[in-house]
Amino acid sequence: LITPATVIMDVPTTFSIPPKPYKPVNYDGRFHGPVQVRFALGNSYNIPAVKVLALNGVGEMIKKAREMGIGTFEDESRYGLSLTLGGGEVKMTEMAVAFGVFANEGVRIDLVPILKVEDAQGKILEEFVEKSGKRVLSSETSFLISSILSDNSARSASLGANRSLVIRGKPAVAVKTGTTDDKRDNWTIGYTPTYLVETWVGNNDNKPMHPSLASGITGAAPIWN
Numbered sequence: 001l002i003t004p005a006t007v008i009m010d011v012p013t014t015f016s017i018p019p020k021p022y023k024p025v026n027y028d029g030r031f032h033g034p035v036q037v038r039f040a041l042g043n044s045y046n047i048p049a050v051k052v053l054a055l056n057g058v059g060e061m062i063k064k065a066r067e068m069g070i071g072t073f074e075d076e077s078r079y080g081l082s083l084t085l086g087g088g089e090v091k092m093t094e095m096a097v098a099f100g101v102f103a104n105e106g107v108r109i110d111l112v113p114i115l116k117v118e119d120a121q122g123k124i125l126e127e128f129v130e131k132s133g134k135r136v137l138s139s140e141t142s143f144l145i146s147s148i149l150s151d152n153s154a155r156s157a158s159l160g161a162n163r164s165l166v167i168r169g170k171p172a173v174a175v176k177t178g179t180t181d182d183k184r185d186n187w188t189i190g191y192t193p194t195y196l197v198e199t200w201v202g203n204n205d206n207k208p209m210h211p212s213l214a215s216g217i218t219g220a221a222p223i224w225n
Helices: 037-042 046-056 058-068 081-085 092-103 141-147 152-157 216-223
Strands: 009-010 033-035 117-118 124-128 174-179 186-191 196-201
Touching: 009 046, 033 037, 037 046, 037 141, 037 152, 046 058, 046 081, 046 141, 046 174, 058 092, 081 124, 092 141, 092 174, 092 186, 092 196, 141 196, 186 216, 196 216
Parallel strands: none
Antiparallel strands: 009 033, 117 124, 174 186, 186 196
């Protein structure tokens, strides 16, 4: 059982996985020793994330990802432990559904692009009727994830008291940034029980970004805010 208080060692680690060993590094290039899960997740430390994936298994992660709305991980044999660090392509719409699970206390509700269609006279031709979603996480797990992602102190070691991740007057906004290892994508996704906003920054030709923009904080977060 892993809780926000569980301690994981953020130290140099090599995973013996064919065809070659995998040795992940943190975004800041440093190691932080024993860290609680709350601070490992809040600060986006990579090595603890890979260790948790190794403990649970890539297959189990993909299974849960599918339940939460991510359907692009089709061929499980293509993915390894780097999957938790952005080693698999996903759609923004799928990520919105997945993070919406946390916002909805563990219930998956798929996106609806069109809520209502009216003709020129105002007659409603079609209208979306809200349906109950499917529970894919416990409300307790969702609460703990949201608690960590809305805790500004939990991310301050790597991100500082960053104003881009704090919405003035809204203390309970949960938010997560992410950057792929090759610096081609960076994301910021944040939510409350009512709203979810997701931003992506990258080059249309898939080239790596300039270092000054290659972080979720410097690239996507100001737009998200």
